[in-house]
Amino acid sequence: MDSGPFYPRDRGWHPPAYTPGYKTSMTRAPSRPLVALGSTLSEETGPVFGRDMLGPRDNDLVLNFTGEPALGERIIVHGRVLDENARAVPGVLIEIWQANAGGRYRHRNDGYLAPLDPNFGGCGRTVTGADGTYEFRTIRPGAYPWPNGVNDWRPMHIHFSVFGSGFGQRLITQMYFEGDPLIARCPIANTLAPEAREALVAPLDMHRAIPMDALAWRFDIVLRGRRQTFFENRAEGL
Amino acid sequence: MSGRDYLRETPSQTAGPYVHIGLTPNLLGTRVYPGDLGTSPIREGARGERITITGTVRDGAGMVLRDVLLESWQADADGIYPGGDPRGPADPNVTGWARIAADFETGEWRLETIKPGRAPCPDGRPMAPHVALWIVARGINTGLQTRVYFEDESEANAACPVLARIEHKERVQTLLARRVGAGDYRFDIVLQGAGETVFFDL
Numbered sequence: 434m435d436s437g438p439f440y441p442r443d444r445g446w447h448p449p450a451y452t453p454g455y456k457t458s459m460t461r462a463p464s465r466p467l468v469a470l471g472s473t474l475s476e477e478t479g480p481v482f483g484r485d486m487l488g489p490r491d492n493d494l495v496l497n498f499t500g501e502p503a504l505g506e507r508i509i510v511h512g513r514v515l516d517e518n519a520r521a522v523p524g525v526l527i528e529i530w531q532a533n534a535g536g537r538y539r540h541r542n543d544g545y546l547a548p549l550d551p552n553f554g555g556c557g558r559t560v561t562g563a564d565g566t567y568e569f570r571t572i573r574p575g576a577y578p579w580p581n582g583v584n585d586w587r588p589m590h591i592h593f594s595v596f597g598s599g600f601g602q603r604l605i606t607q608m609y610f611e612g613d614p615l616i617a618r619c620p621i622a623n624t625l626a627p628e629a630r631e632a633l634v635a636p637l638d639m640h641r642a643i644p645m646d647a648l649a650w651r652f653d654i655v656l657r658g659r660r661q662t663f664f665e666n667r668a669e670g671l
Numbered sequence: 672m673s674g675r676d677y678l679r680e681t682p683s684q685t686a687g688p689y690v691h692i693g694l695t696p697n698l699l700g701t702r703v704y705p706g707d708l709g710t711s712p713i714r715e716g717a718r719g720e721r722i723t724i725t726g727t728v729r730d731g732a733g734m735v736l737r738d739v740l741l742e743s744w745q746a747d748a749d750g751i752y753p754g755g756d757p758r759g760p761a762d763p764n765v766t767g768w769a770r771i772a773a774d775f776e777t778g779e780w781r782l783e784t785i786k787p788g789r790a791p792c793p794d795g796r797p798m799a800p801h802v803a804l805w806i807v808a809r810g811i812n813t814g815l816q817t818r819v820y821f822e823d824e825s826e827a828n829a830a831c832p833v834l835a836r837i838e839h840k841e842r843v844q845t846l847l848a849r850r851v852g853a854g855d856y857r858f859d860i861v862l863q864g865a866g867e868t869v870f871f872d873l
């Protein structure tokens with residue numbers, strides 16, 4: 434089990450809390466600076482999830498709701514989870530959720546006029562293997578409009594929730610699809626600097642496509658790394 | 672990280688309004704998994720004082736968030752963490768982790784758990800008992816980290832090296848759960864403005 438302090442988060446790489454282009458952030462962003470300290474045991478430890486908790490179809494969103502195939506463009510989304518030291522992170526619980534092929538979510542608060550797909554639930558989960566790899570099968574989510582500006586549309590995206598080996602690595606992000614013209618126009622994608630935004634754009638991966646069945650997209654995820662401590666020196670404060 | 676042997680952390684994006692589909696699908700009635708994860712941080716037989724922590728999350732306009740989702744992480748009654756604590760195994764009946772969706776109508780959230788013990792800082796000094804919280808919602812671009820401390824642990828709180836690092840002392844009370852009954856605490860979170868909760872970068 435990994436232990437040891439985390440590298441501090443690079444807050445200039447993550448989106449700032451206050452991003453007026455994304456209107457809801459204006460009242461939900463803390464106005465005071467974060468209290469920044471080195472990590473403690475409370476961040477360096479975290480919940481453990483085993484592959485044994487997974488059902489056989491948990492990572493197959495095409496079939497995992499009713500057993501009948503969901504409508505839409507069938508795709509594979511796969512990749513590796515690494516840390517900032519470029520080491521594979523095994524045992525990572527990844528949970529995803531997304532709209533259906535028409536851009537509609539199965540959620541009580543989504544009233545978009547696109548219909549629900551009776552065979553698409555919209556969630557999946559998996560745990561990374563020893564080499565940090567993961568894989569989902571799903572359908573490509575549709576773009577959808579949302580109330581922000583008068584005519585704002587979300588690009589096609591999949592929401593990702595990721596655990597590491599410590600609670601301080603907890604991360605939620607979104608994967609976008611290479612070539613989608615809506616990415617550059619999206620106020621949420623644009624809470625990030627262009628270079629950081631690029632890290633969320635999954636390229637098409639024809640090597641993993643399944644002929645006559647599914648296209649594939651590759652999305653690698655990087656979690657906070659731990660400081661490699663061979664010599665302990667903790668004289669100064671925390 | 673700028674060294675070329677290092678990778679950069681994947682940048683955060685908001686959890687958005689539909690986070691429940693992914694993290695608490697059963698709460699929405701979507702039966703893909705047998706149950707939602709993190710429904711309780713303890714099991715029958717967990718050692719320690721049973722407590723409940725109830726609260727809301729309010730925005731800078733004073734509105735209660737009804738779409739917020741929190742996760743909690745804590746030590747057992749002896750201050751040992753269940754996952755990856757180098758000091759040894761924790762109480763087998765404490766999983767330590769919970770996932771809490773606010774009520775869709777009222778915005779109230781509630782955690783039923785045991786009061787954690789004190790875990791040490793890297794320098795060995797004990798932190799005061801606390802529950803780590805991670806908060807996500809629409810409009811929150813990067814999950815917010817805060818901690819629930821307990822107002823009736825004044826001695827431990829006064830000696831906590833993390834609380835000591837909060838420069839504006841009057842803000843420490845935003846991290847103290849108020850005791851409202853035997854074992855019942857209230858912890859209201861304010862995202863922005865007057866009484867803004869302290870959020871950490873740990």
Ligand SMILES: [Fe+3]
Nearest residue numbers: 587590592687
């Ligand atoms: Fe979305």
